[in-house]
Amino acid sequence: MKEMEPRTKQLLIQLEQRLLTEHRDLSALSAEEQFRIIADKVADHPEAITPVPQQGNNELLQKLKRAKERGGLLTVKFGIDPTGPEMHLGHAVPILMLRRFQQMGYKIQFVVGDFTARIGDPSGRLTGRPILTEQQIRENMRNYFEEAGLILDLNKKGRTETFYNSEWLGEMRMQDWLPLLQRVSASQMFQREDFQKRLEGGSSISMAELMYALFMAYDSVALKPDIEIGGIDQFLNLYWCRELMRFEGMKSEIFIVTNLLAGTSGETDSEGRFIKMGKSKKNYISVTENPREMYGKVMSIPDEVMWIWFRELTEISSEELKELKTEVEKGEIHPMDAKRMLARVVVGTFNHYDRNTIEKAERAFNQMFGKAKQLIPEDIKVITVTGGSRLVDILSKATGESKSNLKRMLASSRRGGIRILVENEYIPLTMEELSNKTVEGELIIKVGKRRYYRIQTAF
Amino acid sequence: MKEMEPRTKQLLIQLEQRLLTEHRDLSALSAEEQFRIIADKVADHPEAITPVPQQGNNELLQKLKRAKERGGLLTVKFGIDPTGPEMHLGHAVPILMLRRFQQMGYKIQFVVGDFTARIGDPSGRLTGRPILTEQQIRENMRNYFEEAGLILDLNKKGRTETFYNSEWLGEMRMQDWLPLLQRVSASQMFQREDFQKRLEGGSSISMAELMYALFMAYDSVALKPDIEIGGIDQFLNLYWCRELMRFEGMKSEIFIVTNLLAGTSGETDSEGRFIKMGKSKKNYISVTENPREMYGKVMSIPDEVMWIWFRELTEISSEELKELKTEVEKGEIHPMDAKRMLARVVVGTFNHYDRNTIEKAERAFNQMFGKAKQLIPEDIKVITVTGGSRLVDILSKATGESKSNLKRMLASSRRGGIRILVENEYIPLTMEELSNKTVEGELIIKVGKRRYYRIQTAF
Numbered sequence: 001m002k003e004m005e006p007r008t009k010q011l012l013i014q015l016e017q018r019l020l021t022e023h024r025d026l027s028a029l030s031a032e033e034q035f036r037i038i039a040d041k042v043a044d045h046p047e048a049i050t051p052v053p054q055q056g057n058n059e060l061l062q063k064l065k066r067a068k069e070r071g072g073l074l075t076v077k078f079g080i081d082p083t084g085p086e087m088h089l090g091h092a093v094p095i096l097m098l099r100r101f102q103q104m105g106y107k108i109q110f111v112v113g114d115f116t117a118r119i120g121d122p123s124g125r126l127t128g129r130p131i132l133t134e135q136q137i138r139e140n141m142r143n144y145f146e147e148a149g150l151i152l153d154l155n156k157k158g159r160t161e162t163f164y165n166s167e168w169l170g171e172m173r174m175q176d177w178l179p180l181l182q183r184v185s186a187s188q189m190f191q192r193e194d195f196q197k198r199l200e201g202g203s204s205i206s207m208a209e210l211m212y213a214l215f216m217a218y219d220s221v222a223l224k225p226d227i228e229i230g231g232i233d234q235f236l237n238l239y240w241c242r243e244l245m246r247f248e249g250m251k252s253e254i255f256i257v258t259n260l261l262a263g264t265s266g267e268t269d270s271e272g273r274f275i276k277m278g279k280s281k282k283n284y285i286s287v288t289e290n291p292r293e294m295y296g297k298v299m300s301i302p303d304e305v306m307w308i309w310f311r312e313l314t315e316i317s318s319e320e321l322k323e324l325k326t327e328v329e330k331g332e333i334h335p336m337d338a339k340r341m342l343a344r345v346v347v348g349t350f351n352h353y354d355r356n357t358i359e360k361a362e363r364a365f366n367q368m369f370g371k372a373k374q375l376i377p378e379d380i381k382v383i384t385v386t387g388g389s390r391l392v393d394i395l396s397k398a399t400g401e402s403k404s405n406l407k408r409m410l411a412s413s414r415r416g417g418i419r420i421l422v423e424n425e426y427i428p429l430t431m432e433e434l435s436n437k438t439v440e441g442e443l444i445i446k447v448g449k450r451r452y453y454r455i456q457t458a459f
Numbered sequence: 460m461k462e463m464e465p466r467t468k469q470l471l472i473q474l475e476q477r478l479l480t481e482h483r484d485l486s487a488l489s490a491e492e493q494f495r496i497i498a499d500k501v502a503d504h505p506e507a508i509t510p511v512p513q514q515g516n517n518e519l520l521q522k523l524k525r526a527k528e529r530g531g532l533l534t535v536k537f538g539i540d541p542t543g544p545e546m547h548l549g550h551a552v553p554i555l556m557l558r559r560f561q562q563m564g565y566k567i568q569f570v571v572g573d574f575t576a577r578i579g580d581p582s583g584r585l586t587g588r589p590i591l592t593e594q595q596i597r598e599n600m601r602n603y604f605e606e607a608g609l610i611l612d613l614n615k616k617g618r619t620e621t622f623y624n625s626e627w628l629g630e631m632r633m634q635d636w637l638p639l640l641q642r643v644s645a646s647q648m649f650q651r652e653d654f655q656k657r658l659e660g661g662s663s664i665s666m667a668e669l670m671y672a673l674f675m676a677y678d679s680v681a682l683k684p685d686i687e688i689g690g691i692d693q694f695l696n697l698y699w700c701r702e703l704m705r706f707e708g709m710k711s712e713i714f715i716v717t718n719l720l721a722g723t724s725g726e727t728d729s730e731g732r733f734i735k736m737g738k739s740k741k742n743y744i745s746v747t748e749n750p751r752e753m754y755g756k757v758m759s760i761p762d763e764v765m766w767i768w769f770r771e772l773t774e775i776s777s778e779e780l781k782e783l784k785t786e787v788e789k790g791e792i793h794p795m796d797a798k799r800m801l802a803r804v805v806v807g808t809f810n811h812y813d814r815n816t817i818e819k820a821e822r823a824f825n826q827m828f829g830k831a832k833q834l835i836p837e838d839i840k841v842i843t844v845t846g847g848s849r850l851v852d853i854l855s856k857a858t859g860e861s862k863s864n865l866k867r868m869l870a871s872s873r874r875g876g877i878r879i880l881v882e883n884e885y886i887p888l889t890m891e892e893l894s895n896k897t898v899e900g901e902l903i904i905k906v907g908k909r910r911y912y913r914i915q916t917a918f
Contacts (some may be wrong), residue, residue: 038829047813115633115634115637118637118641119637121639121846131641167636169633170631170632170633170634171632171634172632172633173629173630173631173632173633174574174628174629174630174631174632174636174674175574175628175629176572176632177633178577178578178667178709180579180666181665181666181667182577182590182664182665182666182667183665184665185663185665185666186649186654186663186664186665186666186668186669187649187658187662187663187664188663189666190645190646190649195645199646201633204644204645204647205644205645205646206639206640206641206642206643206644206645207639207643207644207645207670207673208637208641209638209645210645211640212667214666215633455745457719
C-alpha cells in the first residue's frame with residue numbers, strides 16, 4: 001500500500017471535517033439548494049418524494065420557496081412507535097432527514113406513537129407482534145425521546161414540537177371516527193401484499209392491525225404537517241396520511257421516504273438484497289451503544305455496506321461519495337481508512353460530535369485490533385461451516401485427528417490443549433463445549449501448540 | 460262449496476279467539492312449556508337457537524328454569540336500526556318473538572340502533588346503503604318506538620328497557636376499543652359470503668361496514684342480555700355478539716333467530732324461494748298501514764304465502780296450523796275463510812286487537828270486493844304480458860284490431876271508447892296512455908261496450 005497523496009489526504013480531512021459538523025445552519029440556503037440536499041438522500045424509489053417532483057411541477061420545491069418567503073413556516077412530521085427498548089442506526093436514517101429540515105430552520109413535529117405502539121405496525125411483517133403492555137410502552141417511550149434527542153434538537157424553541165399520539169387517538173370517540181371509516185374501502189385496506197403473504201403463511205391479521213394505517217394517518221389529520229418523513233416501509237401508511245387529509249378537506253402532506261439501512265453483517269436475502277438492520281436479526285447497532293463498541297462494530301461491516309452507510313448515516317453528498325469511492329477503487333485511499341472515517345462520523349453523530357469521545361473509541365479499537373493481530377497468525381486456516389455444526393466434528397475434519405484423540409488432547413496441557421479466543425485471550429475449551437458446542441458466527445480455535453482455525457458459519 | 464261442518468266452524472272460532480288475544484299471560488307456564496312455544500316459532504335452520512338445544516344439554520331451557528326459580532330474572536335483547544321511515548310486517552316477526560318472552564314475564568331490552576343506522580347493516584346486501592343523515596335517523600327513530608309499541612308493551616314497569624346504542628357506541632373511545640380490535644381477526648370479518656359477492660359485483664365495502672358486526676355485537680357487551688332475538692339474516696352479527704361477550708369474560712348470550720317473512724306478491728327467486736318482504740321490493744305492508752288497506756293486502760296474498768304468514772305473524776301452533784291446513788285441503792274450510800281469519804288477526808295485531816277496527820276493515824273490503832265483482836265479468840279475458848309492454852301493442856294483439864283502429868275507437872264515445880278500471884269506476888283512457896302506458900302489475904281494461912281484459916305482468 002503506497003502512501004496517500006497529499007491531495008487525497010486533504011480531501012479526506014476536509015470531508016471528515018464537514019461530516020463531523022453537528023450544528024450546520026442550512027437556513028440561508030436557497031430553496032433550490034435545500035431541495036437538492038433533501039432529494040440527494042431520499043430512498044431509491046421513483047416515488048420517494050410524493051407527489052413526485054417534475055419539471056415545472058415540483059410541489060416540494062414550491063413549498064420550500066413559499067416557506068422561505070414567509071420566514072420558515074413549514075412543518076415536517078416524523079412518527080415512531082416505541083415498540084422496542086431502543087433505537088438503532090436504522091431508525092436514525094429518517095431522523096437524520098428530519099434533522100436536515102431542522103437545520104434548514106423549519107418546524108419539526110416529532111410524534112411518539114404510544115397509541116399505535118399498542119398495535120404495532122404490521123407493514124411488511126410476516127407475523128403479528130406480541131402485544132405490548134402500557135408499562136412496556138411507557139418505558140420504551142422514555143428512551144425514544146432521549147435517543148432522538150441525540151440527533152435532533154428537541155428543545156429548539158418554537159421550532160420543535162413533540163407529541164404522543166394517544167393524545168388524540170386514545171380520546172377520539174367512535175362517532176368521530178365513523179365518517180372516516182365510511183369513506184375508507186375495507187378491501188383496499190385488506191388487499192395489501194404483506195397481509196396476503198401473512199394469510200398465506202397461516203398468520204392471522206387483527207382488526208387493530210388492519211386499522212393501523214388509519215390510526216397512524218390520523219396523526220397527520222391532527223397535526224396538519226406540510227411534509228412527512230418515513231422509512232420506505234412506511235409507503236402505504238404515508239399514502240393513507242395523504243388520503244385521510246384529503247377526506248378531511250385538508251391539503252395532503254408531501255411525504256419523503258428514506259432507505260432502510262443494511263444490517264452490520266452484510267448478509268443478503270434470497271434475492272441478493274442486503275438484509276435490513278433489525279432488532280430480531282441481531283445485525284444492529286443501538287444509537288446508545290457505547291462509543292468503543294459502536295466504533296468496532298462499524299469497522300466490522302463489509303465494504304459494500306460501508307458505502308451504503310456513508311450515504312444513509314452521514315451528510316456526504318452523492319458527488320463526494322462518488323469521488324471517495326473512486327479514490328478507494330484506484331487504490332489512492334485504503335478502504336480501511338474510509339471505514340475509519342465512517343466509524344468516527346457515526347460515533348460522533350450519536351455522541352454530540354465530541355472529539356474526545358471519538359478519539360477514545362478509536363484508540364480502544366486500535367489497541368484491541370493490534371492485540372488481536374498478535375493473537376491470530378496471518379496464515380490462520382479459515383474453515384467455513386454450515387450453522388449448527390458441532391465443534392468436535394468440525395475440528396476432527398480440520399485436523400485429521402479422531403474425535404477421541406481430540407478429547408485426549410483437550411485434557412492434556414502438555415500437548416497445549418484446545419483453546420478458544422475470548423476477549424483477547426485463549427482459554428481452555430471444556431469437554432462439554434468440545435462435544436456439544438455448535439458454531440454460529442465466528443470462532444477462533446487453537447489446537448495444540450501451533451494449529452489455529454478461524455471457523456465461520458456460511459450465510 | 461258445501462256448508463262448513465259445525466265441528467269445523469267451532470274449530471275456526473276457537474282458534475281465532477285465541478289468536479286475537481293480545482294480553483296472553485304465559486308467565487304461569489312451566490319452563491318446558493315456554494321452551495316449546497319459543498322453539499315452535501324459530502327459523503327453519505338447525506342452529507336457529509344457538510347453542511343448539513340437545514337432549515340433556517339445553518341451555519335455553521336451563522335458563523328458563525333458573526329464571527323461573529328466581530322470579531323471572533332473564534333479559535332478552537332485540538335491536539333494530541332505524542334505517543327506513545317505517546317498520547313492515549317482516550320486522551314484526553322477531554318482535555313477536557320478543558313479545559312472547561314479555562308475555563312470559565321476562566325482561567326485554569329494546570335497542571334502537573341509532574349509531575349502527577349511520578352505517579347500515581351490510582348483512583346479505585349486494586351494494587352499500589346510502590348514508591343517512593342524523594336528522595333522517597332521528598325521524599325514523601320516533602316512528603320505530605311508536606311502531607314497536609303496537610306490538611310490545613314498552614311501558615311495562617321494570618320489565619322493559621329501551622335504549623339507543625349511540626349511548627355507549629358513540630361515546631366509546633378508541634383506546635377502549637383497542638383490546639377488542641386486537642382480538643378480532645380481520646380476515647374472519649372480511650371473508651363473508653355476502654362481502655365476497657359484493658366485491659365480485661364491483662361494489663366496495665367500507666371499513667365502517669366491515670366493523671358493523673362488532674358495533675352491533677358491542678350492544679350485547681354493554682347490555683349483557685341472556686338471550687337475543689334476531690332475523691335469520693342476523694346470524695353472523697349474533698355470532699359476534701357471543702364472541703365479543705366471551706372476549707370480555709362474560710357468559711355469551713343465547714341467540715334465537717326467526718324466519719324472514721315472504722313478501723305479499725308470492726314471487727320467488729331463481730332458486731324457487733319466496734322473495735322476502737322488503738321496502739325496496741314493494742311487496743310489503745307497513746305495520747301502520749290503515750286497517751282497510753292492510754286487510755285487503757293480506758287478502759291478496761297467494762295461499763302458499765298465507766300458510767307462512769299464519770306461522771310467522773300469529774300465535775298459531777304447529778299442530779293447529781297443520782290441522783287448519785288439512786281442513787282446507789279436504790275442502791272442509793274454504794281457503795278464503797282461512798285467509799279472512801289471517802287478515803283479521805293481522806289487522807288486530809297492529810291495532811291493539813280492537814274488534815271495531817277489525818270489523819270495519821273487513822266490511823270495507825267486502826264492499827269493495829263485492830263492487831269489483833259486479834264491475835268485472837266472470838269470464839273476463841286474462842292476458843299475461845311481460846313487464847314494460849306497451850298498452851297499445853297488448854290491446855292490438857288481444858282484440859285483433861289495428862293500432863290506428865284502436866285509437867279511433869278510443870276517440871269515439873259512440874263505440875264505447877276504451878276505459879280503464881280505477882277505484883271501482885271505468886274511466887276513459889287518454890290517447891297518451893293508450894300509446895305509451897306500459898303495464899306493471901295488473902290492469903282491467905274495457906274495450907268498446909263488451910270486451911273486458913285483465914292484463915297482468917308475468918313475474
